Amino acid sequence: MIEAAGLTKRYGGLLAVDGLDLEVDHEVFGLLGPNGSGKTTTVLMFTTLLRPTAGTARVSGHDVLREAARVRERISYVPQDMAVDIKLTGRENVAFYAALYGVRSRDRVDEVLGVMDLAERADDRAGEYSGGMRRRLELAQALVHEPEVLFLDEPTIGLDVAGRRAIWTHITDLRRRGMTVFVTTHYMDEADRACDRVGIIAKGRLVAVDTPAALRHRLDGERITVRVDRPVTPFPVDGARLVVEETDHLVFHADDAAEAVPTVLAGLAAQGVRVRGLEVEAPTLDDVFLALAGRQDEGGAFDDRRFRTMLRRR
């Protein structure tokens, strides 16, 4: 549904997106990256709002440059700003987009309001809605013409826990109905739970694309910490590596901790060592993110003008 080849955007000396190659099929795809890494610029190119400097992108089978109108008919874009007309009612807000998309049926407006759990408050002004409801109202607007691809830029930013959960539930529901959802986010735990695949972008370069689980496994795997009552003679364990060896505890790295734990315990039992405690920690997507994209911006001076350029262009 989305194909990008060598997609590049340059602002003067700043390379905002650098040769992005990507294919997204019917799935929830999460684009993760630090501030200013090029997430929003990428979305703006996919949604035809920004001309790529080089490379090509096709969305729903149409070229974003040459067939921009076709692309716009088949997508919806929800920017992160939370833009709903607070002086209009929920229904008027949705009816406005329905009219602009040429959707004639009034039932369709009621239907999407119902899908987003806003039917009861449809005739209240959006100004009286909570943050979560406003975001759901934006989703209702975006869904009114049944788009093939939905672009969401930071859909859960500024929402409380319940609001976030509701948004992600709706997003995964949409995928189940066959929609492609392209979402950018800062929240690793949310991406981990809801996205089929994630891409990590840093300084405009896509540094990794995979399922959240596969990305987590790219780190040293899971950590197994075993507390013991006396020093242990090192011993080989299938599928695990001993990385820390202290008098009172050992740390193993394993690709699959569930399989390695019994072997570790058996090895210790063979030496007559009593195990006083055992802990398995899965690496989180945060760890992966920091390893791949993090700490690279430290050290350089904060460039105020460049920062503002990026904010403006986002």
Add this chain to the structure above:
Amino acid sequence: MHPVLVYFVRDMRRWVRGRLNVYSTLIMPAAWLIFVGLALPTRFTDHYLDFIAPGILVLTMLSAGMQGGSSLIFDKILGFFNKFLALPSPREAILFGKILFITVRGLLQATVIMLLAVLLGATIFTPAMILFAYLVLVLFGVLLSAFSTAVALYVQDHDSYAAVNAVLSMPLFFTSSALMPYDVMPAWLATIARVNPVSFAIDLIRSFAAPPVAWTSLLGLVVIACLMVAVSSFLFRRVTV
């Protein structure tokens, strides 16, 4: 419903529901009409209210039109504009919606000013005059709103827009024929006033009350308005964020 009307209805609803805006936009021109029209001790005309009423009508449209771009500025700042640009309806529809909204809003204000002028004793507003004044104000409103909306396209925040507006609006008004006829102006001011489009609109309305009608001014206004709309449409069509 046509996309232009969809955008227009949205802006109208938002404006009408923010009641304070509606009242506040009427106060300034009304104050001009009352304090300047009735109080200024002028000698070049025995009925200054009749002389200045067309000027105040055009001033009303001038401030409504020049201020109108802020509507797009807010759409930009609040993120609506990006959503609109990603819609399949033609992008000029956004521009024409704004032109329609700003012009209609200006006409509503102008209507109140006309009523007020009649109440205060203006004698020039015959039915034919009212129709002609509307025609001129529509042309002038389209010209201004196309211009101010295009400016808003290239200005990033509201303060900058207000600055542009202030720098243009007041000089345009004071260098026009609004407050005094050309023959009592200093020569340098008369020279500027004669090429100022604001004077075109004012002279047109005045000339209808005291023929011959200044058809060349009408032609000038039509040409500038068409040019402005064409340029703005071109800019909207190629806009990226």
